[in-house]
Amino acid sequence: MPELPEVETTRRGIAPHITGHRISGVIVREPRLRWPIPPDLGQKLRGRRIQSVGRRGKYLLLEADQGAVIIHLGMSGSLRLVDPVEPPLRHDHLDILFENDRCLRLRDPRRFGAVLWMESDPRGHGLLARLGPEPLESDFDGDYLYGRSRGRRTAIKPFLMDNRIVVGVGNIYACESLYLAGIHPLRPAGRISRNRYRRLASSIQQTLCQAIAAGGTTLRDFLSSEGRPGYFRQQLQVYGRAGEPCPRCSTPIRQVRQGQRSTFFCSRCQT
DNA sequence: AATCGCGCCTGACGGC
DNA sequence: TGCCGTCAGGCGCGAT
Known part of the structure; x- marks a missing residue:
């Protein structure tokens, strides 16, 4: 179950493959996560370039130019980089497609996870604004x-x-x-x-x-x-x-x- | 303000 | 074999 180390492992795994790359499309197969995946996520993301992959607590932040995707893996979520022609399995709810022909695929059997879009600084999102300090930063002791x-x-x-x-x-x-x-x-x-x-x-x-x-x-x-x-x-x-x-x-x-x-x-x- | 309990959801597993 | 109950639990939310 993803806690901070699992989310950080995921962040480190995906960052080198998507940072600097442009999003060519989004496929939503099952929008019913903890909150529905925004219906306009594809419109918002298409053409944007990922500038960095951050993390705040257990939230992953795919920061684009002007806005960010906020991803929580819930209890059973995982993100994988796959070839877009690889057929999706059961519980593969979301694909984010990149122009470098990579695909970031979200799998979440229990659907406790979340995918949200924030137009401005994701750290200002209501879900993140009141979070406590990062345990591995200097303000925690x-x-x-x-x-x-x-x-x-x-x-x-x-x-x-x-x-x-x-x-x-x-x-x-x-x-x-x-x-x-x-x-x-x-x-x-x-x-x-x-x-x-x-x-x-x-x-x-x-x-x-x-x-x-x-x-x-x-x-x-x-x-x-x-x-x-x-x-x-x-x-x-x-x-x-x-x-x-x-x-x-x-x-x-x-x-x-x-x-x-x-x-x-x-x-x-x-x- | 602090604290408690609920509900979302699927898969694994044990008992019968 | 198949069915059914229980457990796993992050976390926002409403009630107290």
């Missing part, structure tokens, strides 16, 4: 988390997954970072010391960097733009490992429900 968490009674794990606090940390990387930092996922966010937040911020950065280096995590769906899976799954310490021994102390990994999601942790190492 333990002191920032400490400040934002004062007075908050919510548990640290949903706090970390709140994209107004920090972007890009989904269920997998929240579990892994908390394990690495030795913090119990159910602990109230407002009852964690500054020093522990410093360790947590480092753990988040370390986890995300290692996952990016491995090309992301593939559980079921995720494939890179070249069609390869991510290899970080083998490095997961707790996620998806309920009942297995903790890598550090051998206590069986526990699984609990937090909100609507599964949380994995070691009840001995995380306090």
Whole structure:
């Protein structure tokens, strides 16, 4: 499921192939994503040149001259570069065709993703405007988390997954970072010391960097733009490992429900 | 303001 | 074999 490392892997995979190239057409096979794909997307895009491929949190930004395509991969989305003659498969909802005879193809079985068009700076879009800092940028650190968490009674794990606090940390990387930092996922966010937040911020950065280096995590769906899976799954310490021994102390990994999601942790190492 | 729970959607999987 | 219930979950949104 695409979190920040998977989106970044995708960004790096597609950028060299489409940057500087002109869009020749758009094929929408299924517009019903989280929000409908804009019916006039083809008119808006035809003839425009992609100037850069950016990322804000889990949003990919295909920045053209005057405007940008905003893409979210949701739970099951992936983007691939294909030959336009390659026949589309089930769930291949959108093709963006380029004059260099490449085709950027969006596949999204669960259709939780989104494709939007923004006429001006995409970072001003309502969905992006109130996002928290990038975890790998310098304005994110333990002191920032400490400040934002004062007075908050919510548990640290949903706090970390709140994209107004920090972007890009989904269920997998929240579990892994908390394990690495030795913090119990159910602990109230407002009852964690500054020093522990410093360790947590480092753990988040370390986890995300290692996952990016491995090309992301593939559980079921995720494939890179070249069609390869991510290899970080083998490095997961707790996620998806309920009942297995903790890598550090051998206590069986526990699984609990937090909100609507599964949380994995070691009840001995995380306090 | 903070917090909680819902619903969107398909595929995999287990039980009968 | 086939059917049905459950789970996976990012995230905006409405209710409290």
